[in-house]
Amino acid sequence: MAAILRLRDDDPLPASLRGGVVAIGNFDGVHRGHQAVLAEARRIAGGTGAPALAMTFDPHPRKVFRPDVPLFVLTPPADKARLLASLGFTAMVEKSFDRDFAALSAEEFVTEILVRRLGIRHAVTGFDFHFGRMRGGGPAFLMAAGERLGFQVTLVDAFRDENGEVISCSRIRVLLEDGEVVAAAGLLGYRYTVGGVVQGGRKLGRTIGFPTANIRLPDDVALHHGIYAVRFRRPDGTLHDGVASFGLRPTVEAAGVPLLETYLFDFSGDLYGEACQVSFFGFLRGEEKFASLDALTAQIGRDAEEARALMSGVAPLSRLDGEVCF
Numbered sequence: 635m636a637a638i639l640r641l642r643d644d645d646p647l648p649a650s651l652r653g654g655v656v657a658i659g660n661f662d663g664v665h666r667g668h669q670a671v672l673a674e675a676r677r678i679a680g681g682t683g684a685p686a687l688a689m690t691f692d693p694h695p696r697k698v699f700r701p702d703v704p705l706f707v708l709t710p711p712a713d714k715a716r717l718l719a720s721l722g723f724t725a726m727v728e729k730s731f732d733r734d735f736a737a738l739s740a741e742e743f744v745t746e747i748l749v750r751r752l753g754i755r756h757a758v759t760g761f762d763f764h765f766g767r768m769r770g771g772g773p774a775f776l777m778a779a780g781e782r783l784g785f786q787v788t789l790v791d792a793f794r795d796e797n798g799e800v801i802s803c804s805r806i807r808v809l810l811e812d813g814e815v816v817a818a819a820g821l822l823g824y825r826y827t828v829g830g831v832v833q834g835g836r837k838l839g840r841t842i843g844f845p846t847a848n849i850r851l852p853d854d855v856a857l858h859h860g861i862y863a864v865r866f867r868r869p870d871g872t873l874h875d876g877v878a879s880f881g882l883r884p885t886v887e888a889a890g891v892p893l894l895e896t897y898l899f900d901f902s903g904d905l906y907g908e909a910c911q912v913s914f915f916g917f918l919r920g921e922e923k924f925a926s927l928d929a930l931t932a933q934i935g936r937d938a939e940e941a942r943a944l945m946s947g948v949a950p951l952s953r954l955d956g957e958v959c960f
Contacts, residue, residue, distance in 0.1 A: 638719035652753035663708035667793035740771025813858030824955035863941035877941035884923035
């Protein structure tokens with residue numbers, strides 16, 4: 635996978651990236667609907683020899699306009715960048731979304747960001763993309779601006795799943811909140827994947843024969859608490875199947891913050907400090923409080939057997955899934 639250049643706000647844009655084809659959107663989740671927009675941008679870029687760029691916004695606009703309402707962000711910027719790199723994009727332009735940026739008029743967004751900053755040749759967006767102060771700019775405005783300022787615009791229709799329903803981030807969030815990682819993968823086009831640095835813990839797992847790699851996920855991750863069959867990727871690309879618990883560890887701790895604890899099959903070694911990714915292939919059961927450590931240990935053994943069996947038969951859902959999870 636080629637590296638992707640990440641540019642924020644006033645980072646200088648290399649001259650080689652001016653005149654690019656730019657896919658514009660928040661792209662949280664980089665799901666199959668987003669991939670349709672991104673694929674069209676890549677197709678156009680490939681046909682013209684222009685660089686392919688993706689413009690995204692961070693934090694998510696809802697966090698700015700409704701800060702009191704928690705939002706489960708599916709793909710933080712680093713994860714989004716990895717996915718966009720797998721899809722063949724040269725650069726990800728990350729615009730800081732704050733009140734000042736939201737106050738830009740639609741005309742200012744086009745002239746200052748798209749034309750002056752990026753010098754775009756072609757903009758590709760979803761059919762319902764709106765931008766600028768009070769969402770004053772829409773598809774018609776963008777197309778008219780392109781005609782006036784010298785860039786082309788392509789709008790991509792809503793992408794529907796096999797049942798005819800529009801794929802959306804909100805649908806995926808609800809599925810993950812219910813532990814439905816298989817159904818979520820069907821909408822994402824790849825297995826839901828999280829990342830983080832392996833940290834030290836109480837080392838209880840190794841005393842009962844199941845040492846775990848522990849990762850603290852962002853506070854807004856609302857994945858259902860429970861036990862999952864997973865695939866674990868180290869920074870060098872090495873993959874290990876395993877069984878993971880995400881939750882509050884009710885048997886051993888009275889309170890705390892959710893932690894992702896992964897037991898890697900057939901592995902021994904030190905993972906502390908490594909930035910790793912965990913992909914979710916199946917939900918095994920909900921989080922439980924056991925009467926004793928012996929009862930917990932016995933259940934972990936059964937969970938591990940079930941996860942091994944599930945992972946023995948998995949295959950890539952798509953080319954993107956193959957790059958992310960295989």
